Amino acid sequence: MIGRRLVNGVESSAISVDDRGLQYGDGLFETMSAQDGRVRHFERHMERLAEGGRRLGLPVPDAKLVAAECERALAGLGAGSVKLMLTRGPGPRSYRPPAEPSVTRIVVSSAPKPRNDPDDGIVVRLCETPLGLNPRLAGIKHLNRLEQVMACAEWNDPAIAEGLMSAIDGRIVCATAANVFLVREGRLVTPAIRDCGVAGVMRGIVLAAARELGITSDIIDVRPEDLGAADEVFLTNAITGVRPVGEVLGLRRYAAPGDVTRTLIERTTRADA
Amino acid sequence: MIGRRLVNGVESSAISVDDRGLQYGDGLFETMSAQDGRVRHFERHMERLAEGGRRLGLPVPDAKLVAAECERALAGLGAGSVKLMLTRGPGPRSYRPPAEPSVTRIVVSSAPKPRNDPDDGIVVRLCETPLGLNPRLAGIKHLNRLEQVMACAEWNDPAIAEGLMSAIDGRIVCATAANVFLVREGRLVTPAIRDCGVAGVMRGIVLAAARELGITSDIIDVRPEDLGAADEVFLTNAITGVRPVGEVLGLRRYAAPGDVTRTLIERTTRADA
Numbered sequence: 352m353i354g355r356r357l358v359n360g361v362e363s364s365a366i367s368v369d370d371r372g373l374q375y376g377d378g379l380f381e382t383m384s385a386q387d388g389r390v391r392h393f394e395r396h397m398e399r400l401a402e403g404g405r406r407l408g409l410p411v412p413d414a415k416l417v418a419a420e421c422e423r424a425l426a427g428l429g430a431g432s433v434k435l436m437l438t439r440g441p442g443p444r445s446y447r448p449p450a451e452p453s454v455t456r457i458v459v460s461s462a463p464k465p466r467n468d469p470d471d472g473i474v475v476r477l478c479e480t481p482l483g484l485n486p487r488l489a490g491i492k493h494l495n496r497l498e499q500v501m502a503c504a505e506w507n508d509p510a511i512a513e514g515l516m517s518a519i520d521g522r523i524v525c526a527t528a529a530n531v532f533l534v535r536e537g538r539l540v541t542p543a544i545r546d547c548g549v550a551g552v553m554r555g556i557v558l559a560a561a562r563e564l565g566i567t568s569d570i571i572d573v574r575p576e577d578l579g580a581a582d583e584v585f586l587t588n589a590i591t592g593v594r595p596v597g598e599v600l601g602l603r604r605y606a607a608p609g610d611v612t613r614t615l616i617e618r619t620t621r622a623d624a
Numbered sequence: 625m626i627g628r629r630l631v632n633g634v635e636s637s638a639i640s641v642d643d644r645g646l647q648y649g650d651g652l653f654e655t656m657s658a659q660d661g662r663v664r665h666f667e668r669h670m671e672r673l674a675e676g677g678r679r680l681g682l683p684v685p686d687a688k689l690v691a692a693e694c695e696r697a698l699a700g701l702g703a704g705s706v707k708l709m710l711t712r713g714p715g716p717r718s719y720r721p722p723a724e725p726s727v728t729r730i731v732v733s734s735a736p737k738p739r740n741d742p743d744d745g746i747v748v749r750l751c752e753t754p755l756g757l758n759p760r761l762a763g764i765k766h767l768n769r770l771e772q773v774m775a776c777a778e779w780n781d782p783a784i785a786e787g788l789m790s791a792i793d794g795r796i797v798c799a800t801a802a803n804v805f806l807v808r809e810g811r812l813v814t815p816a817i818r819d820c821g822v823a824g825v826m827r828g829i830v831l832a833a834a835r836e837l838g839i840t841s842d843i844i845d846v847r848p849e850d851l852g853a854a855d856e857v858f859l860t861n862a863i864t865g866v867r868p869v870g871e872v873l874g875l876r877r878y879a880a881p882g883d884v885t886r887t888l889i890e891r892t893t894r895a896d897a
Binding site for chain 1 (some may be wrong): 629631636637638639640641642643644645646647648649650653655680681707709711712717718719720721723730732734753754755756757758759760761766767768769770771772773774775776777780792800801820
């Protein structure tokens with residue numbers, strides 16, 4: 352079954368060409384996994400959205416309203432995903448944000464996508480498109496995503512599941528639509544998200560799970576050579592969860608899933624995770 | 625009179641929430657000045673659009689079609705401006721661009737805005753929001769404009785007409801919606817647009833006019849101290865043309881318009897410019 356689209360609570364698939372979301376990418380989004388008609392990790396998504404709203408000066412609607420609209424969009428679908436977009440709404444032609452924006456709220460539900468991740472881990476590549484550095488925009492999930500689009504346009508081999516992106520100074524920061532973790536000598540390592548990249552909800556869930564499990568996490572800069580020296584590598588994303596990496600093309604292969612990755616998959620897919 | 629909106633040649637002000645222009649800012653735009661029902665410097669705008677299309681892998685429609693739609697949008701308005709947006713169209717939820725995108729073409733005309741630029745030059749400030757560096761996106765006029773939005777949100781004093789933006793390494797690159805030129809000892813200086821910023825159409829026209837007038841232009845890195853040492857400063861933008869700067873707040877005042885600025889204003893406002 353195909354999903355539903357709600358614009359400001361009304362079934363519609365249209366927004367105005369004057370909307371600042373289109374004009375400037377002036378907005379935020381969340382892509383959330385749904386089960387049994389409800390969004391998983393809803394509070395974490397709303398926390399990140401609120402942080403994005405604070406950073407952009409964009410008023411974020413009440414979480415109860417968003418939750419109700421997500422459930423409406425999921426009616427009849429049950430499982431799948433919900434994408435919420437929040438824009439600064441229609442406005443006169445000017446970069447300057449209006450003092451009292453009429454925020455546009457867009458909720459789109461989708462049926463689950465078939466997943467064919469191999470048992471021995473996905474293949475990822477290193478992308479050439481760099482991530483520009485801007486501490487003001489780092490971490491939040493805003494609508495300016497051309498860097499990710501261009502990185503994904505670099506390959507079309509369906510055997511390659513994802514691409515790792517580096518900051519302009521060579522640090523590996525994240526995948527195009529996922530965060531990245533390394534396991535080395537039993538410790539977790541994940542890149543610091545301080546001047547580019549998105550601080551993923553599933554990244555936060557994995558870090559919390561690791562704490563509970565007594566696994567130490569180092570949030571530090573990661574270089575390509577660190578990937579080469581890792582025992583395990585995995586990606587995280589709210590929709591696809593924890594995905595073990597079997598190979599970073601041109602760099603090395605990993606026995607996947609490794610023990611730590613397997614433990615974290617089990618922990619984060621539990622119903623109460 | 626209010627302007628018109630055309631979406632793919634049809635009078636409409638709606639696009640789909642699935643459009644990649646909204647979802648990712650996956651597209652380009654041009655904001656063009658119009659006189660007597662026609663776009664000024666249309667060919668230069670189409671050249672930059674074509675360059676953006678090449679860089680993003682986005683097919684750009686035939687310039688004749690765009691010209692005809694701009695003229696339709698301007699009918700009854702005559703003068704004012706036309707904003708053209710070109711997006712990679714609706715697509716399934718994925719950063720990966722579709723192999724054969726159905727490009728969305730949006731043309732919006734607007735009546736001229738009243739301009740109250742002071743005779744002794746506008747006041748500009750230095751913005752704190754930095755421009756992230758990304759050579760893949762520099763120069764072209766893409767739809768990812770959150771940095772400019774956040775820079776404009778830094779002030780609301782209407783006496784301040786524009787804000788200068790610096791790259792993350794401190795170089796001054798452009799204003800939020802204009803390029804910047806300095807005059808020093810009779811030579812023009814304008815920042816190189818190599819890893820951030822937009823290569824404005826009016827910037828190109830001013831550089832061409834300077835060549836014709838025998839004025840040497842240096843396209844180099846510009847630091848705040850260079851602004852302090854300049855004899856004249858002006859901004860360029862396709863809609864507002866060449867605007868003399870009377871003061872950079874906290875840095876210095878200039879006698880405006882200076883001789884070189886005045887010469888370039890005259891040259892670029894000629895009907896055949």
